Amino acid sequence: MAYNSPNPIPFSEPPYIRGLPSPYITPAHRRFQQACRKFATENLIQHALEWEREGTVPEHVFHTFCKHNMLLPNMPAPLPVDWLKRLGINDILGVKVEDWDYIYTGIYCDEMARSGLSGPSGSLNAGFAFGIAPIYKFGSTQLQERFLPELLTGKKRGCIAITEPEAGSDVANITTTAVKSADGQHYILNGSKKWITNGIWSDYATMAVRTGGPGAAGLSVLVVPLKGHPGVSMRRLKVSGQITGGTTYIELDDVKVPVSNIIGKEGDGMRIIMTNFNHERLVISVGVTRQARVALSAAFSYCLKREAFGKTLMDQPVVRHRLAKAGAELESMWAWVEQILYQLVHLSKEEGDRQLGGLTALAKAKSAMVLNECAQTAVLLFGGNGFTKTGQGELVEAILRDVPGARIPGGSEDVLLDLSIRQLVKLYQAEEKKLSQSAKI
Structure with missing residues (x-):
């Protein structure tokens, strides 16, 4: 199985994997992406649709991921380096834990969603992504000593x-x-x-x-x-x-x-919860954008070979129009997500929360809209196959059913749209106040 060859189908991979220049991705990031793809494919992605049909991911998968430190990337960057080293955890597929940044996080979340389904990876990562960080960020030393050793190593979930x-x-x-x-x-x-x-x-x-x-x-x-x-x-x-x-x-x-x-x-509860939400919304945005990519590229591939009215679907202008509209939304979304990931690498935690909290909420809401557009497009272009839970359209049918799980958890869509503007207004008012004060000096 070729893990590192980019899929030639349009919209199937982020630009940097297709060999295009990227201002964000270093050679170290690319090496991790290749190793992550191999690991995730062998241990999750190739079985994901089968496990989704059955309703449960086998428990041994969780233990395999923990054994190789491959659920730690779900936590906010930077990672809790001191704790990890105390537990004998020094790297993640060759990346030193102290070198981990949000670009690595984005690569990981993108690769874990390559099945197109959010359930299989979600069965493994919720505790690491959202449950552990409040303990090491806000918990007392005694609380950390009691819970972190077993949670960080996966001995407890x-x-x-x-x-x-x-x-x-x-x-x-x-x-x-x-x-x-x-x-x-x-x-x-x-x-x-x-x-x-x-x-x-x-x-x-x-x-x-x-x-x-x-x-x-x-x-x-x-x-x-x-x-x-x-x-x-x-x-x-x-x-x-x-x-x-x-x-x-x-x-x-x-x-x-x-x-x-x-x-x-x-x-302290509201402050802890709200701080946690920024990370949750960001990683959801990354995974959801990959799901949209899987749906749209599957439709693109199908349209190249499916014939109707004496020609392939791709020969129909209305089909190309649908693919183009969805593709523009998808690639724009990915560019925005990459931008936010890069900004978080170069901002302090406090400044990142202040400047990007509202935009991250908006990105999460928009990513779910993009998924909805791409999944709807895929199902329509698959026709009857897209309405069937087996056969050629099984995957896109399942992705469309995942859409509400992108639009509601982590803050439902309408709430986040409102929140994002309220946060941006606060930023504006703060900057306006600074300008008026400096003008008086």
Whole structure:
């Protein structure tokens, strides 16, 4: 199997893989891309559609990825180098952990989505991508010592648990309560979490709870034991796409959690959650853009060989028009994502959050729109085959069912469109204030 030969079908690969010059990709990045493609193809991509049909990725796949440090790239860059080296983890497929940057993250997320399906990779990565970072960024030394060694090495699995039946994008209205016990040693949790990716097989959840009054100021984040813990019940939810992702409903009935499991301080919850969202939205944008690439290139290939009315579909002007419109959206989206990844490499964490938080929210929303355009185009051009869960159109049919999973999680589309403009207005007002003050001097 050739892992490093670029696919000649138009729209099938990012420009740098097709051999075009890139201002972002170094020879080291390219070496990692080639190694990552080989590893992901052998251990995930070639089986992804089969596992999606079956509904579950075998557990051994998670352990294989952990053995080779290949879930660590899901975490925000830079990586927690001190912790990784303490655990004997020095590199990821030859890239030193201290050299890891967001360009590597983008390459990894792009390669992991090459099956065109978000479920198989999502079955592995949610804990690493979203659940671990709050512990090492905001947790006490003692909390880190208790949880990071097993979570970073995959001996225990985690997830992020924020969304509830009545509170998704509206994080400030979370109702799961965490009330201190009479002796002050435990929080007693009551409530439920819904649509939690990977929850069903997670040992722990990094969970948003209400420790105080109403609104954002009353939120905190706890590390909550799940599997086998008294008072916790979990069941998988049947969803239309991302079938292998392990989407879970979690019920909490007088669940005792040590007070020492708090991340940061009481009332820090909204700040921790919002900081985490920027990374979540960025990696979703990368993966979703690759899904769009898979759908559109599959349609392009099909149109070159499928005949109708005495000629191939590609000979029909209306078909070329559809492919062109979707292709322009796709390549524009990829250029924007690469730009954001590069900017994050060269900005401080604080400045990156300030300058790019709103734009990252907008990019996530736009990437899902692009996926919708490319997936709809592919299904229409495949015709009846695109409406069938088997045969030539099976993959594009599955990708189209994944579209809501891109448009809703991580902040639903309309919420993010609004958020992005509000953030940009804040930036404008801050810069305008600076200009007016400097003019007075």
